Each structure stands twice: as structure tokens, then as C-alpha cells.
Amino acid sequence: MVTKTIIVNMKNYAESTGKKFDTIMSAMKPHTNEYRKIVSPSFLDLYKEKSYAGFEFFAQHVDEYDRGPYTGKIIMENLLENGIRGSLLNHSENRVSQEKIRKILEKAREKDFEIVLCVETLDEARNYVKYEPEYLAYEPKDLIGGNISVSTSKPEMISDIVKISEGFSSKVLVGAGIKNGEDVEKALKLGAAGILISSGVVKATDPDRALNSLMK
Amino acid sequence: MVTKTIIVNMKNYAESTGKKFDTIMSAMKPHTNEYRKIVSPSFLDLYKEKSYAGFEFFAQHVDEYDRGPYTGKIIMENLLENGIRGSLLNHSENRVSQEKIRKILEKAREKDFEIVLCVETLDEARNYVKYEPEYLAYEPKDLIGGNISVSTSKPEMISDIVKISEGFSSKVLVGAGIKNGEDVEKALKLGAAGILISSGVVKATDPDRALNSLMK
Numbered sequence: 001m002v003t004k005t006i007i008v009n010m011k012n013y014a015e016s017t018g019k020k021f022d023t024i025m026s027a028m029k030p031h032t033n034e035y036r037k038i039v040s041p042s043f044l045d046l047y048k049e050k051s052y053a054g055f056e057f058f059a060q061h062v063d064e065y066d067r068g069p070y071t072g073k074i075i076m077e078n079l080l081e082n083g084i085r086g087s088l089l090n091h092s093e094n095r096v097s098q099e100k101i102r103k104i105l106e107k108a109r110e111k112d113f114e115i116v117l118c119v120e121t122l123d124e125a126r127n128y129v130k131y132e133p134e135y136l137a138y139e140p141k142d143l144i145g146g147n148i149s150v151s152t153s154k155p156e157m158i159s160d161i162v163k164i165s166e167g168f169s170s171k172v173l174v175g176a177g178i179k180n181g182e183d184v185e186k187a188l189k190l191g192a193a194g195i196l197i198s199s200g201v202v203k204a205t206d207p208d209r210a211l212n213s214l215m216k
Numbered sequence: 217m218v219t220k221t222i223i224v225n226m227k228n229y230a231e232s233t234g235k236k237f238d239t240i241m242s243a244m245k246p247h248t249n250e251y252r253k254i255v256s257p258s259f260l261d262l263y264k265e266k267s268y269a270g271f272e273f274f275a276q277h278v279d280e281y282d283r284g285p286y287t288g289k290i291i292m293e294n295l296l297e298n299g300i301r302g303s304l305l306n307h308s309e310n311r312v313s314q315e316k317i318r319k320i321l322e323k324a325r326e327k328d329f330e331i332v333l334c335v336e337t338l339d340e341a342r343n344y345v346k347y348e349p350e351y352l353a354y355e356p357k358d359l360i361g362g363n364i365s366v367s368t369s370k371p372e373m374i375s376d377i378v379k380i381s382e383g384f385s386s387k388v389l390v391g392a393g394i395k396n397g398e399d400v401e402k403a404l405k406l407g408a409a410g411i412l413i414s415s416g417v418v419k420a421t422d423p424d425r426a427l428n429s430l431m432k
Binding site for chain 1: 230277283286308
């Protein structure tokens with residue numbers, strides 16, 4: 001039964017865009033059905049959504065505008081027309097204003113479009129949980145790109161955000177400090193629904209093995 | 217001989233994205249070889265670059281970053297890998313900081329990637345012409361979306377920016393106030409290399425006729 005979620009953010013690494021995106025997608029063969037498996041390709045690879053069964057595709061960003069005179073923007077309706085039913089938002093590498101986040105979350109709810117809202121602090125989580133994004137992906141600033149395992153060295157970080165989400169439909173993903181399958185297990189035990197990961201899979205010597213070892 | 221340029225910015229109109237992008241592209245049959253014909257599709261339609269011979273595809277925006285950990289960004293190297301050799305930048309609907317523009321123009325020059333730099337004032341044009349973007353697309357604020365023909369009512373606007381570009385490799389495109397073929401002819405006579413247009417073609421009852429009447 002699908003009860004957990006893993007999202008692989010492909011970012012714009014040389015290892016995970018263009019032809020290399022196809023290499024990595026072809027290599028990944030998930031062993032488990034307990035996970036909802038989502039990848040978030042660069043905009044230029046999103047059109048490959050139909051090519052990799054077993055994986056859903058989410059965008060890396062979406063804007064608040066409807067279709068219209070908007071140059072260089074990512075429109076929810078256009079994503080939906082292309083079979084893309086969700087997007088990351090407010091990633092630490094692509095932060096967005098409060099006002100914009102609020103508009104996008106409200107529009108997403110109307111359109112039945114799933115937002116993975118990245119937050120860096122508990123205050124941010126408290127601020128946005130009332131709009132009930134599908135996922136709250138927690139990336140505590142201290143842990144991004146570091147070597148600390150959030151679930152072993154800072155488990156209270158996970159418990160705290162899980163507590164904030166209680167009473168709302170949003171599920172919690174741990175977005176930093178996940179190094180191995182044990183970290184994932186502990187995060188799930190603490191009430192998280194899954195993880196948002198990037199270089200841990202994308203830049204692994206064996207991305208397929210890395211992916212499966214996280215979902216073991 | 218190809219001596220002039222027309223760029224059709226598809227923006228994110230309902231009339232020019234997704235399946236409708238294909239409808240409009242299939243309808244447009246240019247009668248002339250004197251124009252370099254460029255379209256700038258939404259990011260989600262860029263992958264169709266190989267499907268429409270006779271048209272080059274430019275992105276609507278590009279970022280300054282190289283490949284790497286950049287979520288939700290548009291990377292020049294990835295565009296190039298997909299056969300996209302240029303991009304609009306700093307469109308009035310997607311303005312960019314000076315520092316970012318400078319970095320992108322320097323990178324574009326290294327990579328032999330063409331930037332269509334949109335400017336709203338002559339001061340902006342003066343500021344950036346030294347970086348020699350392939351094109352300077354002039355969209356005077358008063359004229360965007362209005363009913364004034366720049367070439368008949370404000371021809372000095374074109375002469376002024378053409379003067380600024382003298383001694384540099386950048387070519388001037390007129391990006392606002394172009395309503396018909398006469399406007400284009402006058403703009404060319406005043407020293408412009410062509411036009412950047414959007415709704416005039418995209419939202420025309422007959423986009424093919426609109427396109428060809430501008431290039432007559």
C-alpha cells in the first residue's frame with residue numbers, strides 16, 4: 001500500500017538534466033510499492049512525463065498567474081495540460097514572497113494541483129499550514145548540504161514540524177539531513193510522510209541503489 | 217537575403233501554449249526569406265524546437281547559473297543541449313536586476329548564445345549596449361499594449377535607440393507600438409533590424425495573415 005512519499009529533485013545538475021536525465025530515469029527501478037515516487041525535473045525535461053511509468057513528475061516551481069500575457073512564467077494550467085499535477089514551491093534555491101505563496105496555494109487548491117511547499121523554519125510552517133499545501137517539505141537551514149543526520153542528531157526538528165501540521169491535511173517531508181535508510185525510518189517514526197532528496201540520489205555513484213536504500 | 221528579424225513572443229496566452237501552440241505554429245507559413253523568423257514559446261513548449269522548420273526557437277528567459285544545484289532555474293547549457301540558441305531577457309513582464317543582466321550577457325557571449333535584451337528606456341539601452349547583446353528590444357513603457365504607432369507618432373524613439381547602438385554589434389528591435397506593415401517599414405527605415413511582437417500575431421483572428429502582413 002502506498003503510504004509514504006519520496007521526491008527526487010533533479011535541480012539543474014549536469015548529472016540529471018537533458019540526456020543525463022534519461023540515463024538516470026532509466027536506471028532507477030524502485031523495489032517497493034509502499035512509496036509514492038515523484039521526480040522533479042528541470043523545466044526542459046518535464047515533457048518526458050509519459051516516458052517513465054512508476055514515477056510522477058512535479059515541476060520545480062510554479063507561478064501564480066493564469067494563462068495570459070506573462071513572459072517567462074510557469075503557469076499551473078499549462079503544467080496540468082502536460083500531465084504535471086504538482087510542483088515544488090519556495091525551495092531554498094528559489095525563494096518566493098509570502099504574498100505570492102498565498103496566491104499560489106489558494107489557486108492550487110481550486111485546481112486540485114499539489115504544492116510541495118518548502119520551508120526553512122517552524123515559523124514559516126506555522127504561517128502557511130492553514131492553506132494546507134499537499135506537503136510541507138522542511139529544510140532547516142543548518143542542515144542543507146551538511147553532514148548532520150536530522151533524525152539522529154536533531155530528531156526534535158521533525159517532531160516539532162509534525163506537531164505544527166496536526167489538524168491540517170498537509171503531510172510533512174524531511175528535506176535536509178537525510179543520509180540513509182535509517183534516517184528515513186526514524187523520520188517516518190517521528191510522523192513524517194517521507195522525504196525530499198536531491199544530490200543523495202542524483203549524485204550517487206549508483207542512483208538506483210541510493211534510491212532503493214532510502215526506501216528499504 | 218536574410219537582413220531583418222521578427223520575433224513572436226508566445227508568452228503564456230491560452231491561444232499560444234500547449235496544443236494551441238502547435239495549432240498556431242502549423243498555421244504560420246512565412247512568404248518571405250528576407251526575415252530571420254524566431255518564436256519564443258513557453259518553457260513547456262520549447263522541446264518542440266525540431267518540429268517547425270523555418271522558425272528558430274528562443275526561450276522567454278534564461279538565468280545566470282551554470283549547471284548545478286539550482287531549483288526552478290533556466291540554464292543556458294541546458295537550452296543549448298536542446299537546440300535553443302537564444303533567449304529573451306528582462307522583458308517588461310519579467311524584469312531582472314542589473315547585476316544579473318550583466319552576468320547573463322557576459323556568459324552568453326562566451327557560449328555564443330544570443331540574448332534579446334528588452335529595455336524600457338534609453339538609459340537602460342546605454343547601460344547595457346557595451347555588453348553587446350545580439351538584440352536590444354525597445355519597449356517604451358508608454359507604448360506597451362497601447363494603440364499608438366511608434367513609427368508614425370514617435371519615430372524619434374526609434375532613431376534615438378538606433379543612435380545608441382551605433383558602434384556596437386547589437387541590433388535594434390522595436391518591441392512596442394507596431395501595429396502593421398507600415399510601422400515595420402518605417403522602423404526599418406529608421407535603422408531598426410526588425411520587431412519583437414506578441415498579441416499582434418498570437419491573438420489575431422488569422423495569425424498567419426498577421427505575421428505575413430508585418431513582413432510584407
